[in-house]
Structures are given as structure tokens and as C-alpha cells.
Amino acid sequence: MxxxxxxxxxxxxxxxxxxxxxxxxxxxxxxxxxxxxxxxxxxxxxxxxxxxxxxxxxxxxxxxxxxxxxxTWERLDIPKVARDHMQRLLHEAGETVHLAAVDGHEIIYIDKLESPKTIRLYSAIGKRGPMYCTGVGKAILAYLPEQQQEDVIAHTEFVRHTAHTIPDARALRQALADIRVRGCALDMEEHEEGVRCVAAPIFNFRGEVVAGISVTSLASRMSTTRLQDLQSLLLEVARDISRELGYLQPNDHSRPGGQEAS
Structure with a gap:
């Protein structure tokens, strides 16, 4: 040595x-x-x-x-750190991969790898989206500090994008609690009809959630079984990115992921 x-x-x-x-x-x-x-x-x-x-x-x-x-943190470029891991996720899942960060009370998509399969999605790099009804949004929101989380909820206008959209603050708080137990978030056609995704949070060296990563596809290709199968892979990728950002989890991830938005 x-x-x-x-x-x-x-x-x-x-x-x-x-x-x-x-x-x-x-x-x-x-x-x-x-x-x-x-x-x-x-x-x-x-x-x-x-x-x-x-x-x-x-x-x-x-x-x-x-x-x-x-x-070191000031020079870290999250999309650059995440890109190889996103490529791996795209290769193994075969579906569109998103990377998003917090921007005020919303999320902003900071990178995206398109699925080779035909699919039209709301998301685009630089586009903003709501936190309460998107996979990555909920994945990030679930792990924000309580005061910041409540501030986001207080500023949320609960628009019903589809019949599956979370309708109010009470339901959202319950969904966030479920995410923290499960370790990842699901968007079951909450933002776009016919589009589902699974998402997970990404943490920095301070243990703060700084981004979310997701796999998104058409509901016809994202059965409940398929979503469950993707969760382990997604959480593994999110952990790997977090490690590169300096996050050291105690044993495993006490606070894994969420789900992505359309």
C-alpha cells in the first residue's frame, strides 16, 4: 500500500x-x-x-x-456526472430517461435521453413541470426538508391534468410518505394520459436531494409488473450518481427514490 x-x-x-x-x-x-x-x-x-x-x-x-x-461541489455538473449512468439506464430499460432538478416550486428538466421507440412526451430539456403530479417532481419533493416541502405544497395549484392527478395537499402528503417508505415514486398517468414513469432522487455530499432521475414510457408498455421490475435498476443508478456527487449512505439508501413525470 x-x-x-x-x-x-x-x-x-x-x-x-x-x-x-x-x-x-x-x-x-x-x-x-x-x-x-x-x-x-x-x-x-x-x-x-x-x-x-x-x-x-x-x-x-x-x-x-x-x-x-x-x-468541488461548485464545479460539479450534475448532467455531466449523470450522463453515463443515464446511458446505461436507457440501454437496459429501453425507455426514455429524464434528469430533473428543483427550480423554485417546480422541477426543470436538465437532461433527457430519448427512447428508440416512438413516444411523444411533455418533457424537454429546459422545460418546467409541476412537482405534485410528475414522477421526478414527487421523488424530489418527498426528500426535501420539511419546511421547504411545505412551502412547495402551499404554493401548489392542484390542477387536474388527468383523472389520476393528485387532487389536494392531503393526498399529496400521503403520497410523499408512501414514496419515502417505498424508496421511489410512480407517475401513473397523473400528468399525461397514457404515460407512466418511475423515478428516484439523487443526493449530494451533504445528503441533500439535488435532482431526480426517471424512466418514462407509454402506459401500454409500463404495466405494474414492468414498473416494479425497473425500480431496482433505477434505484441502483440513482445511488451510483449520488455516490459520484459525494453522497455516502450509512448502509444502503435510507432515502431512495421516486418517480418521474411525463
């Missing part, structure tokens, strides 16, 4: 520990010689990547990590 690998191990151990860690505990956990651990910690301290409290004699993550994380 190279010195860089060992230094990364040391840094990750300091960052992952729920509280500041003692040198002896760090050495015991990593199985490194004391001299090696001390040398690596000294280098990390010199670069501001870890901090040392002389009174407690414990190591903590350094403040420089915050500025590095912020600069």
Missing part, C-alpha cells in the same frame, strides 16, 4: 469517527506502525486536513476540508 493510500485511510478514519479520535485508537484501528501514523498525521496537520486538540489529545477533521468540498 502506498503512502498516499495510507494517508487517505488515516484521513477517512478521522472523518468517519463520530467524535474526535485519540492517536492510540487510530493506530489500533488501522494497524499501522506508530511512527508511520504519526508521520502521516503530521503531514495532514500541515495541510489543514486534520486538527489536533492538545488538551484532549484527539484528532478531528480539518477546516480546510470544508473549503475543498465547497469548491
Amino acid at each position: 502506498s503512502s498516499i493510500d495510507k494517508a487517505i485511510q488515516v484521513l477517512e478514519t478521522v472523518c468517519d469517527n463520530p467524535e474526535a479520535i485519540r492517536f492510540t485508537d487510530l493506530v489500533a484501528r488501522l494497524g499501522l506502525p506508530k511512527s508511520t501514523a504519526h508521520r502521516l498525521l503530521t503531514t495532514l496537520l500541515d495541510h489543514g486536513l486534520v486538527r489536533y486538540d492538545r488538551e484532549d489529545q484527539r484528532y478531528s477533521p480539518g477546516y480546510r476540508l470544508l473549503s475543498m468540498a465547497q469548491r
Whole structure:
């Protein structure tokens, strides 16, 4: 193992520990010689990547990590990060793939890969859509902070686009609770008659939902069984994108996905 690998191990151990860690505990956990651990910690301290409290004699993550994380996040291009994963989803599902983000009280489609099969959809890159009756919209809304979620609901005009559209705030709150239990959202012809989709949320390094990804097709090709079959694939793709954005889930995803809109 190279010195860089060992230094990364040391840094990750300091960052992952729920509280500041003692040198002896760090050495015991990593199985490194004391001299090696001390040398690596000294280098990390010199670069501001870890901090040392002389009174407690414990190591903590350094403040420089915050500025590095912020600069990294500012340069992340979600569509660029997601594109290869979207291509995989298109290849395996064979249906249209959408990527959307929050824009005020609506969603905005930021990328789209068309199905090779003929299908006309409401969505287009740059087009906005409602959150309460689209798959990606509900997938994102379900994982917004409560105050922001309630703000969106308060500003929602519940237009009945189809006979299946969610009619009011009470029904929407129940749908969002179901999404958080199920881990993904379904659009069962709620926004466009004859169009169904399944969607999942995408999270950043802070654990914040920043986008949603979905698979959309005609209802004639999206039976309940087909939608269920696509859920595992979609959630896996959403997790992979989230990981590239720096999201580290505890065990698995405690907050997976949603569903897409037409």
C-alpha cells in the first residue's frame, strides 16, 4: 500500500469517527506502525486536513476540508456526472430517461435521453413541470426538508391534468410518505394520459436531494409488473450518481427514490 493510500485511510478514519479520535485508537484501528501514523498525521496537520486538540489529545477533521468540498461541489455538473449512468439506464430499460432538478416550486428538466421507440412526451430539456403530479417532481419533493416541502405544497395549484392527478395537499402528503417508505415514486398517468414513469432522487455530499432521475414510457408498455421490475435498476443508478456527487449512505439508501413525470 502506498503512502498516499495510507494517508487517505488515516484521513477517512478521522472523518468517519463520530467524535474526535485519540492517536492510540487510530493506530489500533488501522494497524499501522506508530511512527508511520504519526508521520502521516503530521503531514495532514500541515495541510489543514486534520486538527489536533492538545488538551484532549484527539484528532478531528480539518477546516480546510470544508473549503475543498465547497469548491468541488461548485464545479460539479450534475448532467455531466449523470450522463453515463443515464446511458446505461436507457440501454437496459429501453425507455426514455429524464434528469430533473428543483427550480423554485417546480422541477426543470436538465437532461433527457430519448427512447428508440416512438413516444411523444411533455418533457424537454429546459422545460418546467409541476412537482405534485410528475414522477421526478414527487421523488424530489418527498426528500426535501420539511419546511421547504411545505412551502412547495402551499404554493401548489392542484390542477387536474388527468383523472389520476393528485387532487389536494392531503393526498399529496400521503403520497410523499408512501414514496419515502417505498424508496421511489410512480407517475401513473397523473400528468399525461397514457404515460407512466418511475423515478428516484439523487443526493449530494451533504445528503441533500439535488435532482431526480426517471424512466418514462407509454402506459401500454409500463404495466405494474414492468414498473416494479425497473425500480431496482433505477434505484441502483440513482445511488451510483449520488455516490459520484459525494453522497455516502450509512448502509444502503435510507432515502431512495421516486418517480418521474411525463
